[in-house]
Amino acid sequence: MSEHRSRKDAARNREAVLAAADALFARSESPEDVTMADVATAAGVGKGTLFRAFGDRAGLLRALYGARLEPIREAVEAGPPPLGPGTPPQERALALLDALLCFKLDNRRLALALEGSGSGSPYQAEHYEQWHGLLRAVLEQIPGLPDSGFTAHALLAATRADLVEHLAGQEREPRDTMRARLADFAARAILASGRDGS
Numbered sequence: 001m002s003e004h005r006s007r008k009d010a011a012r013n014r015e016a017v018l019a020a021a022d023a024l025f026a027r028s029e030s031p032e033d034v035t036m037a038d039v040a041t042a043a044g045v046g047k048g049t050l051f052r053a054f055g056d057r058a059g060l061l062r063a064l065y066g067a068r069l070e071p072i073r074e075a076v077e078a079g080p081p082p083l084g085p086g087t088p089p090q091e092r093a094l095a096l097l098d099a100l101l102c103f104k105l106d107n108r109r110l111a112l113a114l115e116g117s118g119s120g121s122p123y124q125a126e127h128y129e130q131w132h133g134l135l136r137a138v139l140e141q142i143p144g145l146p147d148s149g150f151t152a153h154a155l156l157a158a159t160r161a162d163l164v165e166h167l168a169g170q171e172r173e174p175r176d177t178m179r180a181r182l183a184d185f186a187a188r189a190i191l192a193s194g195r196d197g198s
Contacts, residue, residue, distance in 0.1 A: 014053055014063075016043040021064050022110075031113030036060070061114045065127060068107055072099050076134065089141035090190055096135055097155055097186050098179055104164045105175055111161035123153075131156060142190060155186050 020042035024034045036057055040047045054060040072083070081087040082095035104111045115122055122128060132152050139148035157163075159182070167173045 010053070013043070013045050013049055017045060017050060017053065017060070018064050018067055019043070021060060022068075025064070025109040025113060028109055031109050031116065034113070058114075061110070062126070065107075065110060065114050068110065069103065069127075072103060075099075089138050090187075093135060093138045093142070093155075093190060094183055094186055096131075096138065097159060097182055100131060100156075100159045101164065101179060101182055102175075104159060104161055105168060105178070108161070108165055108168065112165055115161040128156070139190070145190065151189065155189060158182055158185060 017039060021034070021039045024038055024042055025031060028034050036050055037047060039060065040050045043050070050060070054063055075083040076085075076096070076099075078084065082091055083099060084092075087095065114127065115125075123132075132149075135152040135156065136148045139145055139151055142148075145151065164178075167178055168175070
């Protein structure tokens with residue numbers, strides 16, 4: 001009984017921490033303003049509980065990002081077109097990029113914090129490797145496209161959180177304009193690559 005209660009408490013604490021972190025990142029001017037102490041206080045848990053559950057700030061960011069991303073992941077794995085597996089590859093590649101851009105627009109502070117956290121290459125981060133692997137696999141299904149790995153990297157570069165923040169924040173580019181420009185750029189890149197490889 002006490003083990004069951006302990007697991008229930010841990011799950012409740014985890015949800016409280018993710019909700020508190022989510023709210024703090026949404027309100028912050030800069031992702032760096034949000035500390036683990038801030039999150040612990042807002043969630044009503046001790047810092048020790050926070051560190052045991054998530055390891056460090058980067059672990060908390062990854063968990064929050066993953067929780068926010070879950071509906072898109074489900075749509076990609078088993079959903080209907082245009083994100084789901086039954087979609088023609090060129091259409092699906094464009095839909096994946098659009099979904100990622102919209103996600104980053106909706107989660108600008110969180111995406112910035114995650115992509116800017118930790119040392120080492122952002123291209124070795126788990127979330128990046130997952131998106132790259134998925135996009136590369138879809139691009140490999142397009143006849144005549146010669147280098148799906150590089151093309152996936154190049155297309156994902158247009159959805160980096162720092163670029164999204166620059167365009168949406170500093171340049172005040174409207175969401176629909178950003179989506180249309182990304183779709184146009186990606187479609188031209190895919191078509192040009194396909195022609196070059198044929």
